[in-house]
Amino acid sequence: MIITFATQKGGAGKTTLAIAFANYLTEISSRKIKVFDFDFQKSFFNKWKEDEESELPKIYDVEVIGDDDEEQPLADLENIIELKESEEIYLFDLAGTLDQKYSDILIYSDFIIIPFEYSDVSVKSTLVFKNLLGLLESQAERIFIRSKYDKSYKYRNQPEMDKELSKYGLLLENPVFKRNILQSIDTRKLNYEQKNAVKKPFNEIIEYINKELKITI
Numbered sequence: 047m048i049i050t051f052a053t054q055k056g057g058a059g060k061t062t063l064a065i066a067f068a069n070y071l072t073e074i075s076s077r078k079i080k081v082f083d084f085d086f087q088k089s090f091f092n093k094w095k096e097d098e099e100s101e102l103p104k105i106y107d108v109e110v111i112g113d114d115d116e117e118q119p120l121a122d123l124e125n126i127i128e129l130k131e132s133e134e135i136y137l138f139d140l141a142g143t144l145d146q147k148y149s150d151i152l153i154y155s156d157f158i159i160i161p162f163e164y165s166d167v168s169v170k171s172t173l174v175f176k177n178l179l180g181l182l183e184s185q186a187e188r189i190f191i192r193s194k195y196d197k198s199y200k201y202r203n204q205p206e207m208d209k210e211l212s213k214y215g216l217l218l219e220n221p222v223f224k225r226n227i228l229q230s231i232d233t234r235k236l237n238y239e240q241k242n243a244v245k246k247p248f249n250e251i252i253e254y255i256n257k258e259l260k261i262t263i
């Protein structure tokens with residue numbers, strides 16, 4: 047199974063959510079998890095490397111893709127299909143740039159998790175990204191998640207935005223609130239507060255995946 051965190055907007059929370067989700071899944075699922083860092087900035091991979099200093103055990107492997115011009119393990123469509131059909135869970139953390147080389151991942155992912163914020167810039171780029179998935183005829187189920195959500199801030203176009211996104215995928219009921227504790231996330235374990243900050247939306251995602259694929263992850 048392929049679950050991809052993507053949207054073209056940088057800073058939307060893709061990597062933070064991808065790390066938190068990988069850690070969370072490791073705790074609740076017996077399936078093997080593997081992460082592919084597709085972002086040239088390698089934030090997920092670098093964090094994971096840094097965490098080798100940690101006393102806690104490594105819980106998954108992270109591989110960088112698209113780092114150089116060498117032949118890429120995922121260049122071949124057959125490889126993507128193999129990952130898709132596997133019992134293991136492959137998590138992809140994508141870059142913000144819209145690039146040809148991501149298109150196969152966007153097309154063949156089972157689920158694409160799209161973090162967004164309620165600001166004009168984020169809303170615009172989320173709509174562009176949603177349209178791109180449509181143009182690519184992506185097979186993936188789209189899951190929209192409110193990221194860095196601030197309860198006290200009222201975005202004037204929120205009802206329209208919610209309505210629009212709901213036409214194209216699942217808009218999670220529970221947001222991930224803006225929380226400082228999520229800025230110090232590591233790739234080994236979620237602490238109690240971090241887990242609390244993500245568990246409601248993540249449980250919604252997992253429930254949806256199980257229902258869509260008629261499985262238990």
Ligand SMILES: Nc1ncnc2c1ncn2[C@@H]1O[C@H](COP(=O)(O)OP(=O)(O)O)[C@@H](O)[C@H]1O
Pocket residue numbers: 055056057058059060061062063089193194195222223224225226228229230
């Ligand atoms: N829920 C949150 N609350 C507070 N800060 C967050 C939250 N999610 C992400 N951040 C911070 O926002 C910045 C961008 O997040 P990141 O996950 O790197 O985004 P992306 O991968 O989409 O570029 C990082 O500094 C991160 O720590």
Ligand SMILES: [Mg+2]
Pocket residue numbers: 060061062085089139140
């Ligand atoms: Mg990132």
